[in-house]
Amino acid sequence: MKPEIVKEDSRITVKLCGEIDHHNAAEIREHIDRDIALKKPTQVILDFSGVSFMDSSGIGLIMGRYRIIRENGGALSVRHSGGSIGRMLSLAGLSRLGISVGGEEVEKTNQ
Amino acid sequence: MKKPINEMRLVIPSTSANESFARVAVASFASQLDPTIEDITDIKTAVSEAVTNCIVHGYKNTIGYIYIHAKIFEDGRLTVKIRDTGCGIPDVKQAMEPLFTTGGEDRAGLGFAVMESFTDKLRVNSKEGRGTTVTMEKNISGRQADER
Numbered sequence: 001m002k003p004e005i006v007k008e009d010s011r012i013t014v015k016l017c018g019e020i021d022h023h024n025a026a027e028i029r030e031h032i033d034r035d036i037a038l039k040k041p042t043q044v045i046l047d048f049s050g051v052s053f054m055d056s057s058g059i060g061l062i063m064g065r066y067r068i069i070r071e072n073g074g075a076l077s078v079r080h081s082g083g084s085i086g087r088m089l090s091l092a093g094l095s096r097l098g099i100s101v102g103g104e105e106v107e108k109t110n111q
Numbered sequence: 112m113k114k115p116i117n118e119m120r121l122v123i124p125s126t127s128a129n130e131s132f133a134r135v136a137v138a139s140f141a142s143q144l145d146p147t148i149e150d151i152t153d154i155k156t157a158v159s160e161a162v163t164n165c166i167v168h169g170y171k172n173t174i175g176y177i178y179i180h181a182k183i184f185e186d187g188r189l190t191v192k193i194r195d196t197g198c199g200i201p202d203v204k205q206a207m208e209p210l211f212t213t214g215g216e217d218r219a220g221l222g223f224a225v226m227e228s229f230t231d232k233l234r235v236n237s238k239e240g241r242g243t244t245v246t247m248e249k250n251i252s253g254r255q256a257d258e259r
Contacts, residue, residue: 021127021131021159021163022130025217053134053152053159055160056224057163060217060219063217063219064216083149083152084152084153087228087229091221091224091225092221
């Protein structure tokens with residue numbers, strides 16, 4: 001399912017939905033990257049509230065976007081990643097990379 | 112070893128569209144044990160990781176068959192064996208290290224770590240040039256366990 005992307009000033013929120021696996025990760029990735037290239041945000045929020053299923057392809061999706069956003073000097077955060085998705089994010093140790101994970105908005109920028 | 116109360120075999124081509132089908136098929140099969148929603152999510156996720164490995168690594172740019180053999184036992188155990196006859200893993204220990212991947216960009220290298228975390232037992236057998244078999248086991252307590 002195509003993510004819905006909402007722009008607020010220099011921040012974009014990507015509302016992911018449906019299933020995120022190896023099969024559809026490429027399409028989701030292209031959709032997000034096209035938007036990032038166009039809008040050049042300083043902050044990107046990946047919202048997982050509409051995600052019905054995710055395997056570690058979703059982690060790859062997050063990490064790939066993180067690299068691109070960091071290259072452009074921006075910040076990435078993950079929102080509404082409860083349950084098994086949250087467990088997987090802990091396994092991946094994403095907070096070590098400085099990716100903010102949680103349920104509420106983050107008003108912080110990378111140094 | 113007790114006899115299973117039910118078993119199923121599924122053979123599917125290694126196309127990515129079958130990732131979703133495989134996880135739903137195994138989850139449906141496991142429903143006889145009255146799993147919780149979390150059990151179902153765990154099973155679907157672990158199967159998805161194993162099947163994706165067959166597609167991305169086992170068969171790489173070719174299409175082969177994925178063999179899924181699942182069993183359920185009276186004590187609430189589910190075993191799932193997922194096998195491919197693809198290229199095999201040269202160093203299984205290294206392959207199972209979290210974050211190690213030979214898959215390139217956007218592959219997190221967490222497949223085995225997720226399988227291990229979401230199931231109770233994981234065994235990986237592989238032979239280069241012959242293929243790989245992943246065997247997972249999960250104890251499904253069943254919702255009736257709460258009634259005790």
